[in-house]
Amino acid sequence: MISNCFEPLYGTRGTALISQSSEDGLKDGWRVASSLKMADERRLERLTSMLKRRGIILPAFEIYGGVSGLIDYGPVGAAMLRRVTQNWLDHWMSQGDIVEIDSPTITPEAVLIASGHVGEFSDLMTECKACSSVFRADHLIEDEHPNADSLGAQEIDGLLGSGITCPSCQESAWTAAQPMNLMFQTSIGAMSSGRTAYMRPETAQGMFMLFPSLYRHFRQRLPFGAVQTGHGYRNEISPRQGMIRLREFNMAELEYFIDPQDPPVGDISKHNEIITLIPDPDGPHSGESRMSFGAALEAGIVRHPTVAWFLARTWDFLVGVGIDPARIRFRQHASTEMAHYAADCW
Numbered sequence: 001m002i003s004n005c006f007e008p009l010y011g012t013r014g015t016a017l018i019s020q021s022s023e024d025g026l027k028d029g030w031r032v033a034s035s036l037k038m039a040d041e042r043r044l045e046r047l048t049s050m051l052k053r054r055g056i057i058l059p060a061f062e063i064y065g066g067v068s069g070l071i072d073y074g075p076v077g078a079a080m081l082r083r084v085t086q087n088w089l090d091h092w093m094s095q096g097d098i099v100e101i102d103s104p105t106i107t108p109e110a111v112l113i114a115s116g117h118v119g120e121f122s123d124l125m126t127e128c129k130a131c132s133s134v135f136r137a138d139h140l141i142e143d144e145h146p147n148a149d150s151l152g153a154q155e156i157d158g159l160l161g162s163g164i165t166c167p168s169c170q171e172s173a174w175t176a177a178q179p180m181n182l183m184f185q186t187s188i189g190a191m192s193s194g195r196t197a198y199m200r201p202e203t204a205q206g207m208f209m210l211f212p213s214l215y216r217h218f219r220q221r222l223p224f225g226a227v228q229t230g231h232g233y234r235n236e237i238s239p240r241q242g243m244i245r246l247r248e249f250n251m252a253e254l255e256y257f258i259d260p261q262d263p264p265v266g267d268i269s270k271h272n273e274i275i276t277l278i279p280d281p282d283g284p285h286s287g288e289s290r291m292s293f294g295a296a297l298e299a300g301i302v303r304h305p306t307v308a309w310f311l312a313r314t315w316d317f318l319v320g321v322g323i324d325p326a327r328i329r330f331r332q333h334a335s336t337e338m339a340h341y342a343a344d345c346w
Helices: 023-053 075-093 109-115 153-160 204-209 211-217 293-298 305-320
Strands: 057-059 071-073 098-100 106-108 122-127 134-136 178-181 185-188 195-199 224-233 248-257 275-278 289-291 329-331 342-344
Touching (some): 023 057, 075 098, 109 195, 122 153, 204 224, 211 224
Parallel strands (some): 098 224, 275 329
Antiparallel strands (some): 106 195, 122 134, 122 178, 275 289
């Protein structure tokens, strides 16, 4: 991802509805979508059962009923996590101009105000009036819209009012969708003298705070980068899909700082692999494509040479840890689903 989120720390969206030519067509489309969703849920249940049985991933605090969005890594899972994490660190640090850091998980509010997280880091939620269950609003309408998380509150309210039923009680009565900030708030210090802070929603901000020290470490020369692994925290409205959406999770993040006027980083010509790209669906190159990283850069699908280089290096890592190349897809985020500070994201 390429972004401009570093700067603030120091100082009519388009929508596309799926349309059917007739009411029968709409019902057929809904039935197909429902069948696919049920099949995915069954596969997820089998996978979750296998992970638990083999001591890889287990529900956290299970003897007290468990807590959704929190997991334990069992004996096998913890070993796998450690090996993958170390492989990831070794892969990026071998580049020579990337170092490892470790910053606090508690972040003062001022930092997250500057980054935009206090004002922007939120999802729309809605509550069932019948059973008081709370859901992330866009998840309820995913079968009705191809890009539900790009919709605003009024558009979501309109779709919820068209007969979307509650997964818990099957009723169809919803409160108006409203934003909920996803950060866990805490306090640094005792009682009223404490400073407002948050559990970090991502590892990036701590890395940006260290930029002056890193700049001195690299003798005031760009480019250079930093990697960090550790926990992130997001108070998800409705955690689901096993490990896909958690409230506490492991992150591995790299921040690489460049001067846009300098020559591109890395030699992309050495990467001739034909890879599968799924460009921005709202852009001029929508639809799945197969090409090299260099061709994607020349076509303007990848928007910056350094991004193309890091996509290629990511490919190297994934193949190196044993992932089947035929199963790898690089999907570009639509402008409506990118983080508020991003210019390009894959």
